[in-house]
Amino acid sequence: MLLDRLAERAALGRLLEAARRGQSGALVVRGEPGVGKTALLEDAIESAAGLSIARVAGVESEMELAFAALQHLCAPMLDRVERLPGPQRDALGAAFGLRAGNAPDRFLVGLAALSLLSEVAADKPLLCVIDDAHWLDRASAQALGFVARRLLAESVVLVVATREPGGEFAGLPELCVEGLGSDAAQQLLGSVLTGPMDERVRERIIAETRGNPLALLELPRALTPAELAGGFSGPDALGLSGRIEDSFRRRLEALPAATQRLLVVAAAEPAGDPVLMWRAAGWLEIGVAAAAAAEADGLLTIGETVAFRHPLVRSAVYRAASRQERHAVHRALAAATDPEADPDRRAWHRALATIESDEEVAFELERSAARAQARGGAAAAAAFLERSAALTPGRARRAERALAAAQAKYQAGAFDAALGLLAAAEAGPLDELPRARADLLRGQIAFASSRGSDAPPLLLKAARQLEQLDVRLARDTYLEALTAALFAGRLATGGDLLEVAEAARSAPRPPQPPRATDRLLDGLAVLITEGYPAGVPMLKRAVSAFRGTDVSSEEGLRWLWHACHAAGLVWDYRNWDMLSARQVTLAREVGALQALPIALSTRAGVYLFAGEFGEAASLVAQVEYITKATGSSIAPYWAVALAAWRGRQAETSELIEAAATDVERRGEGGWLSAAQWATAVLCNGLGRYEDALAAAQQASEDKPAGWFINWAIVELIEAAARSGVPDRAADALARLSQTARASGTDWALGIDARSRALVSEGESAETLYREAISRLARTRLRVDLGRAHLLYGEWLRRQRRPRDARDQLRSAYEIFDSSGAGAFAGRARTELRAAGGHPGKRTVETHESLTAQEELIARLAAGGAFNAEIAAQLFISPATVAYHLGKVYAKLGISSRNQLTRALPEQPDAALPVTRGE
Ligand SMILES: Nc1ncnc2c1ncn2[C@@H]1O[C@H](COP(=O)(O)OP(=O)(O)OP(=O)(O)O)[C@@H](O)[C@H]1O
Ligand SMILES: [Mg+2]
Numbered sequence: 001m002l003l004d005r006l007a008e009r010a011a012l013g014r015l016l017e018a019a020r021r022g023q024s025g026a027l028v029v030r031g032e033p034g035v036g037k038t039a040l041l042e043d044a045i046e047s048a049a050g051l052s053i054a055r056v057a058g059v060e061s062e063m064e065l066a067f068a069a070l071q072h073l074c075a076p077m078l079d080r081v082e083r084l085p086g087p088q089r090d091a092l093g094a095a096f097g098l099r100a101g102n103a104p105d106r107f108l109v110g111l112a113a114l115s116l117l118s119e120v121a122a123d124k125p126l127l128c129v130i131d132d133a134h135w136l137d138r139a140s141a142q143a144l145g146f147v148a149r150r151l152l153a154e155s156v157v158l159v160v161a162t163r164e165p166g167g168e169f170a171g172l173p174e175l176c177v178e179g180l181g182s183d184a185a186q187q188l189l190g191s192v193l194t195g196p197m198d199e200r201v202r203e204r205i206i207a208e209t210r211g212n213p214l215a216l217l218e219l220p221r222a223l224t225p226a227e228l229a230g231g232f233s234g235p236d237a238l239g240l241s242g243r244i245e246d247s248f249r250r251r252l253e254a255l256p257a258a259t260q261r262l263l264v265v266a267a268a269e270p271a272g273d274p275v276l277m278w279r280a281a282g283w284l285e286i287g288v289a290a291a292a293a294a295e296a297d298g299l300l301t302i303g304e305t306v307a308f309r310h311p312l313v314r315s316a317v318y319r320a321a322s323r324q325e326r327h328a329v330h331r332a333l334a335a336a337t338d339p340e341a342d343p344d345r346r347a348w349h350r351a352l353a354t355i356e357s358d359e360e361v362a363f364e365l366e367r368s369a370a371r372a373q374a375r376g377g378a379a380a381a382a383a384f385l386e387r388s389a390a391l392t393p394g395r396a397r398r399a400e401r402a403l404a405a406a407q408a409k410y411q412a413g414a415f416d417a418a419l420g421l422l423a424a425a426e427a428g429p430l431d432e433l434p435r436a437r438a439d440l441l442r443g444q445i446a447f448a449s450s451r452g453s454d455a456p457p458l459l460l461k462a463a464r465q466l467e468q469l470d471v472r473l474a475r476d477t478y479l480e481a482l483t484a485a486l487f488a489g490r491l492a493t494g495g496d497l498l499e500v501a502e503a504a505r506s507a508p509r510p511p512q513p514p515r516a517t518d519r520l521l522d523g524l525a526v527l528i529t530e531g532y533p534a535g536v537p538m539l540k541r542a543v544s545a546f547r548g549t550d551v552s553s554e555e556g557l558r559w560l561w562h563a564c565h566a567a568g569l570v571w572d573y574r575n576w577d578m579l580s581a582r583q584v585t586l587a588r589e590v591g592a593l594q595a596l597p598i599a600l601s602t603r604a605g606v607y608l609f610a611g612e613f614g615e616a617a618s619l620v621a622q623v624e625y626i627t628k629a630t631g632s633s634i635a636p637y638w639a640v641a642l643a644a645w646r647g648r649q650a651e652t653s654e655l656i657e658a659a660a661t662d663v664e665r666r667g668e669g670g671w672l673s674a675a676q677w678a679t680a681v682l683c684n685g686l687g688r689y690e691d692a693l694a695a696a697q698q699a700s701e702d703k704p705a706g707w708f709i710n711w712a713i714v715e716l717i718e719a720a721a722r723s724g725v726p727d728r729a730a731d732a733l734a735r736l737s738q739t740a741r742a743s744g745t746d747w748a749l750g751i752d753a754r755s756r757a758l759v760s761e762g763e764s765a766e767t768l769y770r771e772a773i774s775r776l777a778r779t780r781l782r783v784d785l786g787r788a789h790l791l792y793g794e795w796l797r798r799q800r801r802p803r804d805a806r807d808q809l810r811s812a813y814e815i816f817d818s819s820g821a822g823a824f825a826g827r828a829r830t831e832l833r834a835a836g837g838h839p840g841k842r843t844v845e846t847h848e849s850l851t852a853q854e855e856l857i858a859r860l861a862a863g864g865a866f867n868a869e870i871a872a873q874l875f876i877s878p879a880t881v882a883y884h885l886g887k888v889y890a891k892l893g894i895s896s897r898n899q900l901t902r903a904l905p906e907q908p909d910a911a912l913p914v915t916r917g918e
Contacts, residue, residue: 002043003213004184005036011175012044015157019125020050022879024151026158028133028169031177033241033312034214037161040177041129044159051127051157052120058135059270060314064384065344066377067095069140070113073128080119085872087591088112095139097375104376106139107630108591110146111875117147118154118877125155132311133162133169138379138412141168148172150629150876153883179211189216214310215240218247241312248316251297258290260317261325263300267317268329268352271345272305279336284328327353344368347384357393365391366401373408382408386421399428403438410441415449436465440477447484453667455484456495460503471508478504479521483562489669490702497703501528516545517559520566527569528705535704536570536742543567543575556586557595564602569705571740571748573779577606588873597623597634604638608645611782611819614859614904616642621856622873629875635659635671644678645783647685647823652678670707673699677708680715684722685823692719693728700732710739714751718791721758729759747784750775754788757795765795783824786815790828797835806837813839850891855904857881858888862900 002009008029015025029037045053056073074092081089091104092112120126130136130144145168148158160169180188185206209215252260265280281290294300299309308314318326334349347364354361365388372380385405392398402425409418418441426438443458459481466474478500485497504525510518519542527535545551546563560583567576583599586592600623607616620639627634636655643651656675663671676699683692696719699712713736720729733755740752750772757768769792776785793808809832816825817839829839850858860870867881874881889895892903 002039003187004180005040005043008040008175008177009043009047012040012159013047015159016044016048016051016125016127019121019127019155019157022125022153022155024154024156024158026148026151026160026172028172028174029159029161029177030165030174031163032212033163034212034218034244034310035177035179036213037163037177038131039213041131041159041161045127045129048127051125052123053127053129054117054120055129055131057131058133058137058141059272060132060135060311064372064377064380064382065137066139066372066375066380067109067137067143069130069136070109070143071096071140073130073140073144074113074116077116077120080116083119084112084115085868087589088115088872091376091591092116094374095376097371100374102590103374103378105591105593106142106376106378107146107593107875109139109376110143111593111872113143114147114150114875114877115871117156118879121155122879126157128156128158130158130160133160134164134167136168137377138168139377145169145172146629146875150880152876152880154877154879179209180213180216181211182206185209185211185213185216188213189220192217192220209240212240212244214312215244218244221247221251245312245316245319248299248313249320251299252317252320255293255297256290258286259293261329262286262290263294263317264321264325264329265332266300266306266308267314267321268326268349269306269333272307274302274304274306276333276336277302277306280329280332283332283335323355327355344371344384348387351387351391354391357391359393359397362388362391362393362397362401366404369404369408378408378412379414382412382414382417382421389421389424396429396431399425399430400434402428403430403434403441406438407441410445410448415445418445432465433469436462436469439465440473443477443484444480447480447487450666451484451487451668452665453488453491453493453669456481456488456492456500458495459484460495460500463507464503467507471510474507475504475510475518475521478507478525479517479559479562482521482524486565486705486707487668487670489671489673489706491664491667491669491672493667497528497705501525501705505529515555516542516548516551516563517555519545520559520562523566524705528703531704532739532742536739539566539570540572540743543570543572543579546579547575553586553590556583557590557592560586561598561602565707568605569710569739571710571743571745571751573606573609573745573747573781577780580606593626593630593875597627597630600626601634601638605641608638608642609783610780611786611815611821613642613646613820618856618859621852625853625856625874635663635668635674637671637674640675640678641681644682645685645821647682647821647826649682649686652682673702673706673708673712677712677715680712680719682823684715684718685821685827687722687827689719689722693723693725697728700735710736714755717755717758726759733759746775746778747781750779750781750788751784754784754791758791766792769795782815783819783821786812786819786821786824786828789815790824790831793828793835794831797831802835805835806832809835810837810839850888854884854888854891857884858892858900858904861885861888861897862904 015027018025029040031037054073054076056069058069081092087108088111090101091108093099094101094104095109117126117128133141148160148169149172151158162169179185186202189202189205209219252263261284262281265277269277269280291302295302299313301307330349330353334346334353337346337349339346347368350361351365365384369381369384369388372384382405385401385408389398389401389405392401402421406418406421406425409421422438422441430438439458440462443455443462446458447455459477463474463477463481466477481495481500482497485492485495485500501524504521519538523535523539523542526538543563543566546560560579564576564580567579580603584603587596587599600619604616604619607619620642636659640652640655643655659671676695680692680696680699683695692715696712696716699708700716702709713732716732717729717736720732736755737752740748753768753775754772757765757772760768769788772788773785773792776788789808789812793805793812796805796808809828813825813828813832816828832839857870860873867878870881871878894900894903
């Protein structure tokens, strides 16, 4: 019978009520041990009429069994798994060890869990109760935290009880549970007192326990009548839960020795399996009779499962046992555990039973780590490996295992722990290869945690060391170092693009036949050290090689963005388009959600240059959405480019300012180039040529192959020509022409002709403008075509040929206007008016505005995606998609999906699917 707690019960009741109406909610119930969290959860379960219940509790143990808790929670629902989208089904299967497969992406597991709960709740609202969340295995906690954050309209209530703030459930609504009010506390205390007690003593006990119900129930039991008469006097060094535990310990000590030992077995066995407990007890020669005393005292119940009176009893028992005793118990549990059915638990018990180093145990733990790895439990693998290293007798072996543990920690995103283990590994005797791998890991951690100037010199050093040890790995490491150098850009403080490229050129040749990545490395290195004419043909071959079938999905996921960057460098739009589409498809198919933001960003550029700003915006929004969901960060490269092309001044500078401090601190110089190029585009659009010139000048000073450098040079030429400094335009033009001729694509040559026309006179200018227009008209690069029409029109007007000028300016205006390139459209409109023309009126319907999320969902739906597909793309449940679409329909005043395309504002070209491969 629950005393007090009216407000808490009401809060939980509201959630249940909302679920019955189709809404979802999550609540973290937080409070100190014994304060009554579990009691509240039980009460919620009892009042959840009409809801189905799923529950799980974290179990204290040093054990890291990846996804153990999630599996337990989902076990009764697994018959629905077949209804999930393929990648999600596979991810759950692999996480639960039900099917073999690649280690699943942890966010995909979270999404799959969300879909599964939502599928179950479609029949009947669902209450999920997660008790003792402070003891959940890390992988499950991450997945459930992810689910909790994404619930909205699926009739699922997720209630999480925990002792500790923060962790994977940080940021969710919280209910803080405090001690009972004084009336309820009096009543509860009265229920355990056997004799009368002085009123003042009672008051004092209640004050000292701060109304903690477990303390009220437990502490009086262990006190002598004399102690009781005086309240719980004595020092309070233990704190409340320490005192409760202490009281349990005193109760333990009064029990027979065999009973005490049996309790230690139960405490050390996290699964609560009575068969296993009795088998282990048998090894320790503890008879069945030993249970009686513990059950009589109410400390333990043995039914279908073994349950302690309270989690604090378990901790008290385990802590009270001597080291030898614990070792003996774990040894018995290891012996009692079936090595076939549960090898990892057995390995863990053996590890805890071992004081001295033991190669056999260490080896077994290493195998458990490999299994955890295959299930996507990098954190668990790291825990096994760490313990394995600690128990390894040989120093060299130990160092290698510490290195493997560091690698697993890095994969699990625990960078500090990884660095600690790395230091331990480096302290041991390591052979050359593992030593070089340790350096590589140090570089990778630096890159993953900052993407700044720290990483390139570390990766460069590792690559050099690897040259004589493993040629392929050395070459891949050079490519990683180039990546890091691109991110560091002009803020590199060692290991800049040139240094890495020079080192890479003297690296050993790759084994034949060269892989696509080998070609990419060579092409980039030559381009950077010798210039475009030498590098471009090699890079072109490299880019084409990435289209081949011999590029594995792993290689593709890792390097396709780099290939796209190379395609951009050589003005190869078609391959940029194809390869970025393939990368997005791959990331989705394999479920590599951490690789997805980069893939989507790269793809956004393709649409941006095509003037399909609506699609580009949708991709940029997805990137933002996903990085928020996965907690990763990426500077808003394409968001700023899009804002600039749209001519949105405030948005452009806000994005640049927001990123500034962080980027400077980390040394991500690549971002500066992006921001300056974007600024130049914006200012050229607005006709602020001197500002454009300044920004473009800075961005164009990067090393060859730097991001955005070629495009910055294009802006520089226009800005210089319009600012009356033709010399600077001519210098820049020489640089542009070199790259354009080496490339030879219509895009490159079209832009080159357009830029050359800007610094030409008379007939030759006109010929060049016409060439630019005819070349660019053959490509999909509509905004570049629009700019050619604009410049030609401006030129014609100054040649006093207003009629011809009007034709060009009208074409330019139409392109910019339909793309949403606001500033350039404005420039074209002003010119058109000056030439005596009238831009057509835009017909813009006004509606109540959609939120960013509604807009995103609406665009995906208009593009033909089903709710389930949209849900999978945005990491939400189909129910939530339907909910948002309902709002969109209401706001746009429409009633069906096929009306969406027309009703959505500024939708330039919906014909191309956003996320499908081509
Ligand atoms: N409101 C209440 N009225 C009566 N008894 C209560 C109340 N709340 C808790 N209790 C009792 O107090 C004891 C401790 O409560 P509970 O196990 O719920 O604590 P807890 O917060 O879950 O602790 P832990 O963090 O250790 O899991 C239980 O025996 C429970 O029945
Ligand atoms: Mg509890």
